[in-house]
Amino acid sequence: MNRRDFNRLVAAGTAGLAVGAAVPDEAQALTMPELPQDDMMKVMTRFVDDLAEGDPKAKERISPSVPRQIAMIAYPGMFPLDLLGPLSVFSDLLSTQIHLVWKQKQQVSAGRGVTLTTTPYSECPQKLDVVFVPGGTVGTIAAMKDAETMAFLRSRAESTRYITSVCTGSMVLGAAGLLKGYKATSHWLTHELLPQFGATPVKSRVVEDRNRITGAGVTAGLDFALLITARLAGENYAKAEQLNIEYDPDPPFKAGTVKGAGPLVAGAMSRMYASSLEAFKGAVAATKPA
Amino acid sequence: MNRRDFNRLVAAGTAGLAVGAAVPDEAQALTMPELPQDDMMKVMTRFVDDLAEGDPKAKERISPSVPRQIAMIAYPGMFPLDLLGPLSVFSDLLSTQIHLVWKQKQQVSAGRGVTLTTTPYSECPQKLDVVFVPGGTVGTIAAMKDAETMAFLRSRAESTRYITSVCTGSMVLGAAGLLKGYKATSHWLTHELLPQFGATPVKSRVVEDRNRITGAGVTAGLDFALLITARLAGENYAKAEQLNIEYDPDPPFKAGTVKGAGPLVAGAMSRMYASSLEAFKGAVAATKPA
Numbered sequence: 001m002n003r004r005d006f007n008r009l010v011a012a013g014t015a016g017l018a019v020g021a022a023v024p025d026e027a028q029a030l031t032m033p034e035l036p037q038d039d040m041m042k043v044m045t046r047f048v049d050d051l052a053e054g055d056p057k058a059k060e061r062i063s064p065s066v067p068r069q070i071a072m073i074a075y076p077g078m079f080p081l082d083l084l085g086p087l088s089v090f091s092d093l094l095s096t097q098i099h100l101v102w103k104q105k106q107q108v109s110a111g112r113g114v115t116l117t118t119t120p121y122s123e124c125p126q127k128l129d130v131v132f133v134p135g136g137t138v139g140t141i142a143a144m145k146d147a148e149t150m151a152f153l154r155s156r157a158e159s160t161r162y163i164t165s166v167c168t169g170s171m172v173l174g175a176a177g178l179l180k181g182y183k184a185t186s187h188w189l190t191h192e193l194l195p196q197f198g199a200t201p202v203k204s205r206v207v208e209d210r211n212r213i214t215g216a217g218v219t220a221g222l223d224f225a226l227l228i229t230a231r232l233a234g235e236n237y238a239k240a241e242q243l244n245i246e247y248d249p250d251p252p253f254k255a256g257t258v259k260g261a262g263p264l265v266a267g268a269m270s271r272m273y274a275s276s277l278e279a280f281k282g283a284v285a286a287t288k289p290a
Numbered sequence: 291m292n293r294r295d296f297n298r299l300v301a302a303g304t305a306g307l308a309v310g311a312a313v314p315d316e317a318q319a320l321t322m323p324e325l326p327q328d329d330m331m332k333v334m335t336r337f338v339d340d341l342a343e344g345d346p347k348a349k350e351r352i353s354p355s356v357p358r359q360i361a362m363i364a365y366p367g368m369f370p371l372d373l374l375g376p377l378s379v380f381s382d383l384l385s386t387q388i389h390l391v392w393k394q395k396q397q398v399s400a401g402r403g404v405t406l407t408t409t410p411y412s413e414c415p416q417k418l419d420v421v422f423v424p425g426g427t428v429g430t431i432a433a434m435k436d437a438e439t440m441a442f443l444r445s446r447a448e449s450t451r452y453i454t455s456v457c458t459g460s461m462v463l464g465a466a467g468l469l470k471g472y473k474a475t476s477h478w479l480t481h482e483l484l485p486q487f488g489a490t491p492v493k494s495r496v497v498e499d500r501n502r503i504t505g506a507g508v509t510a511g512l513d514f515a516l517l518i519t520a521r522l523a524g525e526n527y528a529k530a531e532q533l534n535i536e537y538d539p540d541p542p543f544k545a546g547t548v549k550g551a552g553p554l555v556a557g558a559m560s561r562m563y564a565s566s567l568e569a570f571k572g573a574v575a576a577t578k579p580a
Contacts, residue, residue, distance in 0.1 A: 035565050043562055050558035081378035081535065084404070088371035088508075091402050100403045112381050113390045113407040114374070114400075167536075188536060205540035217536025218378075222509060227542045239545035239555045245371065246457075246478055246507025248546030249539035250495035252517045255529035256538030265529045268340035272333060275325050 048094070051236040061234045068096040068232060070130040071156070073149065073172070074118050075102055077139015080110035081218050082167045086132060089225035092241050093233055099124050103148045121152040128160040130228060135167025135187055135217070137276045141283040144175040150287075153178060162231065166215035166224055171280060173214070174199060175287040183209040187217035188258055189273050189280075196284045219256075222247060338384070341526040351524045358386040358522060360420040361446070363439065363462070364408050365392055367429015370400035371508050372457045376422060379515035382531050383523055389414050393438045411442040418450040420518060425457025425477055425508070427566045431573040434465040440577075443468060452521065456505035456514055461570060463504070464489060465577040473499040477507035478548055479563050479570075486574045509546075512537060 035043065052058035070090055072083055083100075090098055102108060102118035110116055131153065133143075143149045153176040157163065165173050170186040173179050174197030184199040185191065185207040194201040206215050206224045213231075215224030226247070230238035255261040261269070325333065342348035360380055362373055373390075380388055392398060392408035400406055421443065423433075433439050443466040447453065455463050460476040463469050464487030474489040475481065475497040484491040496505050496514045503521075505514030516537070520528035545551040551559070 039565075043565070047558055047562040050554065050561070053554070079378075080381075081375065084374045084378070085371065087402060087404070088369075088374070091370075098402050110404075112377060112388050114377070115405045115407065117403040117405065188533075205538070206542070216538075217534075219512060219535045219537040219539065223540050223542060230542060235543070236555055236558075239543050239551050240559055242541060242543055242545040243478075243548065243551040243555060243559050244507075245509045246546055247509040247539075247541050248495070248506075248550065249509065249537075249541065250513050251532060251537050251539065252496070252513060252520060253525070253529050253532055255532040256536055258533065260538065261529050261533040264340070264343070265526055265533060268337055268526075269530055269533050271340070272337040275329075275333070 051234070051240055053236070058234055058236070061232070062237050063094040065095075068093060068129045069099070069125045069127065070096060070132065071099045071101050071124050071128050072132040073102065073134070073143070073152075073169075074100040074108050074110075074116045075134075075136075075139050075143045075146075075149070076106075076108050077142065078110070078134040078136040079167060079218055080114060082134030082136070082169065082221055083116075083132075084110065084114075085219065085221035086134075086166060086225040086228075089222065089229060089241060089245070090130075092244060093229065093237075096129075097125075101152070103146070121148060124152070124156075126156070126159055128156055129232060130162045130164055131156050131160045133165040133169035133172045134221075135165070135169040135171070137168070137273075138279065140168045140171055141279055143172050144283045144287050150176050160211075162211050162213055162228065164213045164215075164224070164228065166221040167217045168280070170194065170199075170214045171284065173197075173212075175283070179212065179214075182212040183207050184212060184214040185216050185220075186214065189217075189270075189277055193280060193284050341524070341530055343526070348524055348526070351522070352527050353384040355385075358383060358419045359389070359415045359417065360386060360422065361389045361391050361414050361418050362422040363392065363424070363433070363442075364390040364398050364400075364406045365424075365426075365429050365433045365436075365439070366396075366398050367432065368400070368424040368426040369457060369508055370404060372424030372426070372459065372511055373406075373422075374400065374404075375509065375511035376424075376456060376515040376518075379512065379519060379531060379535070380420075382534060383519065383527075386419075387415075391442070393436070411438060414442070414446075416446070416449055418446055419522060420452045420454055421446050421450045423455040423459035423462045424511075425455070425459040425461070427458070427563075428569065430458045430461055431569055433462050434573045434577050440466045450501075452501050452503055452518065454503045454505075454514070454518065456511040457507045458570070460484065460489075460504045461574065463487075463502075465573070469502065469504075472502040473497050474502060474504040475506050475510075476504065479507075479560075479567055481506075483570060483574050 048062050100116050100118050101124045104120050106118045108116045167187045168190045170184050180198035183202045205220050206227050226238050229241055258266045338352050390406050390408050391414045394410050396408045398406045457477045458480045460474050470488035473492045495510050496517050516528050548556045
């Protein structure tokens with residue numbers, strides 16, 4: 001790998017995993033943290049070679065000559081972790097541009113002092129490797145009803161390699177007509193609504209049906225993003241990222257499903273979310289293609 | 291719960307879980323998403339009652355009269371998900387103020403268009419329920435060497451209920467002398483360095499020893515934050531949050547540990563991170579209390 005190749009490798013964005021976890025922004029991707037750039041180039045060349053096992057096609061998948069393009073819709077009111085989990089994993093892909101897109105350039109709050117800066121839909125590339133929709137409740141319903149968001153998703157449907165969502169983000173894909181005839185999943189709250197979009201609901205952490213890849217609620221975004229990483233950059237690279245983020249989960253309780261949480265907790269949650277579910281039902285009825 | 295109680299419940303910040311996932315910022319916490327405030331109060335009263343199983347002490351733990359105080363050090367160069375995972379879970383605690391703290395008020399980049407707005411250490415409450423340190427590489431090493439950060443952590447050591455970290459954040463706690471005589475964990479890369487701080491290294495997802503609670507790498511922050519939630523708000527509330535974020539993990543590979551990743555992937559990662567490990571070793575030697 002020569003210097004130009006290396007610059008291309010990192011120029012698309014943060015070199016993420018390549019520079020450890022230490023790159024606070026895109027600008028710093030080119031100033032390697034603890035090593036001079038020449039040394040870092042050698043390290044990265046070796047890293048890519050190791051994971052590609054000497055196969056030129058595998059190398060090209062790990063670090064494509066033409067940067068990958070990923071668009072993530074960052075709408076106000078999304079559940080922040082739905083987006084931030086996958087974003088963190090996607091940020092570790094080499095030679096990858098990530099676009100946080102919304103109707104306009106905006107500082108979108110993700111709560112508690114966290115802000116996302118968006119790019120307008122109009123400035124997002126046409127040809128995408130991944131388009132991604134996070135979930136939420138009221139913000140998600142607003143996105144389902146938003147003509148510009150629907151138009152953006154439909155405009156990218158044919159030219160995008162993977163059309164994806166996590167959590168109630170599948171409601172937005174469904175509203176755009178993009179799940180019709182596909183197997184899909186959603187947050188447990190809205191899972192029952194998938195058939196209304198002509199989708200076949202599957203109770204699985206991540207559901208892959210041709211180029212539709214949907215994840216279950218919130219934290220399914222990690223399982224989802226590692227699968228996407230494998231599809232884009234190969235299994236060795238996905239495994240390296242899984243080790244990087246030490247994803248060997250061990251939840252303190254078995255309460256991650258309605259059944260596992262038990263009737264007391266699941267009942268309390270269902271009652272708390274009852275009005276949200278009703279609001280989703282209304283939105284589904286209103287946005288369902290005629 | 292009367293209106294004042296409910297305002298207190300949400301006024302501390304986003305009412306998080308209480309209002310679904312739809313609250314984009316603190317201001318909107320008081321304008322409930324799909325329900326009028328009076329109705330939302332009823333819903334929340336019922337929710338708290340359900341989870342408290344009618345026990346007044348349990349109610350007080352779920353929604354304390356005096357808001358909880360959590361400080362999370364948001365330093366430049368942290369690994370974003372180390373902080374954003376736990377932040378998302380902590381944001382769903384009721385009656386809880388979260389302070390993203392750093393040396394000064396600053397827009398700290400968390401990469402890819404994500405920004406955290408920090409509060410200066412000097413404005414952070416003295417009495418905290420939780421102080422938390424995320425990990426990273428070069429940024430973490432800088433934090434270990436930063437006198438203000440060390441002084442902040444030491445100043446809160448006696449008055450804080452839980453002193454915590456995720457990932458290489460334990461290196462920062464160690465550098466401040468706060469892990470001496472405690473069992474602890476860290477990201478797999480730096481786990482071997484824990485004894486240098488007088489800590490007893492434990493290979494576990496989350497390690498709890500008296501009031502020190504440390505998590506392993508990056509995604510261990512979810513397991514960690516649910517345990518903290520249980521300690522602060524009780525097991526029912528923690529289970530409700532686990533169901534809320536549908537944390538029923540199912541990674542696509544078994545590569546979340548060095549052993550599981552296998553020699554090819556783990557070898558590539560270890561070589562890629564070799565200079566980071568050396569930099570950590572140097573920092574540990576330099577910051578070790580005499």
